[in-house]
Amino acid sequence: MRAVVVPRRGPPEVMKLIEDHPDPVIRRPDEVLVRVRATSVNPIDTYVRGGVLPMPLRRDHILGGDACGTVEAVGAGVRRFAVGDRVFGLRDYIKGQGCYAELALFREDELAAAPAGLSDEELASIPLVGLTAYQALVDLAGLQAGERVLIHGGSGGVGSFAIQLARALGADVSATASPANAELCRELGAAEVLDYKTHEYRRLQGLDVVFDTIGAYYLESMPLLRRGGRYVSTTVMGNDERVSLVNMLRHGMRMIGSALRAPFGGTRAGAVRVKPNGAELEKIAELLANGAIRPLVAVTLPLAEAAAAHRQSESKRTRGKIVLAIP
């Protein structure tokens, strides 16, 4: 199969398109081999390639957790899918047998049936960011209809999905973004969009939930929460250098796994660590099918242009998602 591999850590250009990479082989009864039509780029891919995330690479490490495609073959125990079905999913993306390739293996419970009416590129943009937002807002924060939520980073991959999910759950949504992206966030469902650079969101009070998709706004956000409010971040330590370990301990913040713990004046704080989940993806598929959520694809590039896609991701200025098409 054709695949983009990362032979060693380095800049985007280290990635190489291989024309004759060995095909993955089903070895377990619950595995599904998917012919990938599109995958998407997530910041984690650039952290693994660039070494920000110091983890061992396979010799032919293939990045990419997201895929939309068709089922090519199934293991003996697979019940929910058959050859030819159109599926999308998030696979365990750390181990290096990812989806920047024509074929990728998934566990049956990592996949969902692809809803009709959406392109492969649109569906490939969804699983990682959609599940991150779902696990942050639903599983961790327990966001309820009528509650007020602030979403930091509203125009990014996670943020643009989170605004729409929070609206679909019946919450009253505010978001932060740079002024150029304010209108986009309003179109996605934010009633109010605030500029993070001028810190104008600090005037919000009594919020039920803050979802910090950037991971940089812990100190500013905790005082905005009502008693019993919940802060969820996409980063365990936060990207904010002021959130030193000492600071975090002083504020009583203890993040253990993805559980929301540690009182902070009656509020709680925690971090999401997204996990593949086909059942939750089925719920997301319903929201896509009924139009409550629409994918936001900033750009689609061919697989061979993975390096350009990584440079775009590293700009930190992408509105929505970067997709790699594998026709």
Ligand SMILES: NC(=O)c1ccc[n+]([C@@H]2O[C@H](COP(=O)([O-])OP(=O)(O)OC[C@H]3O[C@@H](n4cnc5c(N)ncnc54)[C@H](OP(=O)(O)O)[C@@H]3O)[C@@H](O)[C@H]2O)c1
């Ligand atoms: N823990 C997990 O399981 C998990 C899962 C998914 C993602 N993440 C992490 O979450 C972060 C966001 O992921 P993503 O896919 O949404 O990234 P992304 O799409 O690359 O985010 C780009 C957006 O970030 C906004 N932005 C950049 N710097 C900002 C700042 N200082 N303050 C506010 N907004 C800022 C930009 O908005 P403007 O152009 O309007 O400034 C842009 O729209 C990444 O660090 C990623 O690694 C973690």
